[in-house]
Amino acid sequence: MKYHFQTAEDLIKLTKLHKVPISEIAKLYESQRSGSALSTIRNKMKLTRDIMYKAVKKGIKSNKKSIMGISGSDAQKVYESLKNLKKMMGNKVTVRAMAYALAVGEQNARMGRIVAFPTAGGAGVVPGVLFSAAEHFKAGKRKLLRGMFCASAVGIVIAEGSTISAAKGGCQAEIGAAVAMAAAGLTEMRGGTPEQCFDASAIAFKSYLGLACDPLAGLVEVPCIKRNAIGCMAAIGASDMVMAGVKSYVPFDEVVRAAKDIGRTMPRTIKETALGGLAITPTGNRLKKKLGLRITREL
Amino acid sequence: MNEISIFDIAGPIMVGPSSSHTAGACKIGQFARALFHGTPRKVTFYLHGSFAEVYKGHATDRALLGGVLKMRTSDPLIKDSFKVADKKKIEYEFKKKFLGERYHPNTVEIVLENSRRKLSVIGSSVGGGVIEILKIDNFNIRLRGRAGKYLSLVVRHDKNKMVIPKLKEKVNALKGIRVHDVEQRTYKDKTLSILHTKGRRIKLPEVIELEKSMQHVDFIRSLSKLEKQ
Structure with missing residues (x-):
């Protein structure tokens, strides 16, 4: 197994050995694993990109409410604000990234077609950050694919070392993982080294350790959709810090191990069960009642 | 792996x-x-x-x-x-x-x-x-x-009847398909075997043919028609 990797350390070694970026190793790994040609894999990723792009474009236009009617028109609002950037504190890339992330989250809540990248709960962060950045760069489309491959490789490292299921590890495993992936993808798009990519991932992932998965009535809407938008800010911030020369004190592999440990010891009530945290606030319980769910306790 | x-x-x-x-x-x-x-x-x-x-x-x-x-x-x-x-x-x-x-x-x-x-x-x-x-x-x-990995055959058959070696032979005889791994679980007098195959997908008529031609077999199910991502 020439291109096999499970940890960031393996991955960095491979990039040094073959003198290629993380995205190339991801392609070669997939080609070796599945036996498909590199061009097939590139085309498959292009298809993934197109579906994500459609979800984004639909999401920023639509103001249809979700099935339960608790989310649905925020992406449009944020996207409109791009016209009046002077009023905003974030720059164009970050505000647009937030709009895109909200768009994907809202499409998901409407049961529209999206790409779970890595999961549906955190599906907004990677397209948000990478698409917004791609529009900023020259030759953005090609760089975008590199970013997506790099992000996927980081996702594999997290899935191997910990989990990407919120039912097992809380929100850190879904949006946290997505933020780490997006940070690495963006760093590679900007020309960062593999080490810098993982530094950005580590900084981003550390900020999301221990995050509870406590959605209202168990719906992937509140707080998930807006958390995706904020996740974009975190990913861009981590990447910016790394490009300014900051390093992560704890290596990425150790952060993943920490995530696993936290996931294991986290109480069941805040692991996608809607039995704790925001889900049992008076607002959360009101929604539960509306849906006919059992109310266990109230804060 | x-x-x-x-x-x-x-x-x-x-x-x-x-x-x-x-x-x-x-x-x-x-x-x-x-x-x-x-x-x-x-x-x-x-x-x-x-x-x-x-x-x-x-x-x-x-x-x-x-x-x-x-x-x-x-x-x-x-x-x-x-x-x-x-x-x-x-x-x-x-x-x-x-x-x-x-x-x-x-x-x-x-x-x-x-x-x-x-x-x-x-x-x-x-x-x-x-x-x-x-x-x-x-x-x-x-x-x-997992994505693109649905090339398995699930077989339920009587225990201790040399079913699987025979079936393996027959599957290997099909063009472009090779059995590369077999898992078995036994409960009472029945065994459930999973044949992981490599190569092309097995077609439904071939599965039915296999099922008909084998003795002591309750059923053979192919998972190869399932969704590939």
Whole structure:
């Protein structure tokens, strides 16, 4: 197994050995694993990109409410604000990234077609950050694919070392993982080294350790959709810090191990069960009642 | 070696709202339907753990049923799977049941029935749309459903009858298919074997042919028609 990797350390070694970026190793790994040609894999990723792009474009236009009617028109609002950037504190890339992330989250809540990248709960962060950045760069489309491959490789490292299921590890495993992936993808798009990519991932992932998965009535809407938008800010911030020369004190592999440990010891009530945290606030319980769910306790 | 595909991370392409509660659930339904082979008259879903708590909001129920109705994870019809089932006159029911500590929180037991047969399947959705089938009837197994890895044959046959070597020979005789691994579980006088094949997908007429030509075999089911991401 020439291109096999499970940890960031393996991955960095491979990039040094073959003198290629993380995205190339991801392609070669997939080609070796599945036996498909590199061009097939590139085309498959292009298809993934197109579906994500459609979800984004639909999401920023639509103001249809979700099935339960608790989310649905925020992406449009944020996207409109791009016209009046002077009023905003974030720059164009970050505000647009937030709009895109909200768009994907809202499409998901409407049961529209999206790409779970890595999961549906955190599906907004990677397209948000990478698409917004791609529009900023020259030759953005090609760089975008590199970013997506790099992000996927980081996702594999997290899935191997910990989990990407919120039912097992809380929100850190879904949006946290997505933020780490997006940070690495963006760093590679900007020309960062593999080490810098993982530094950005580590900084981003550390900020999301221990995050509870406590959605209202168990719906992937509140707080998930807006958390995706904020996740974009975190990913861009981590990447910016790394490009300014900051390093992560704890290596990425150790952060993943920490995530696993936290996931294991986290109480069941805040692991996608809607039995704790925001889900049992008076607002959360009101929604539960509306849906006919059992109310266990109230804060 | 069971390596994760990058398209397990950058995927699946699906309808929302949750990869583990909607897409994964749909895939478990698809597996159950493929193993049952044919249209069930009645389907009962026993929801465990997180599935039991939050299935309504995540549309887990619609997705499970959609899977049993052979819908794909990216099929917008999943939204209306109850209506489709009513039209096809398939009865369905959802119940909460604790299946045991050893199972992942996102687990469901699906019992499919028609007038002659009954089949129970336990499957877990372990995150990001990846699923595991852990029990078929009384046989504890571990079938991993990852992107593009559905080239398995599931066979139930009498115990201690030299069925599998013979079957292996026959499968290997097919052009472009090779058995590379066999898993077996025995319960009482029956054995459930899973043949992992490599090469091209096995076609349905070939499976039926195999089933007819073999003695001491209850059924052979191919999983190769299932969704490739």
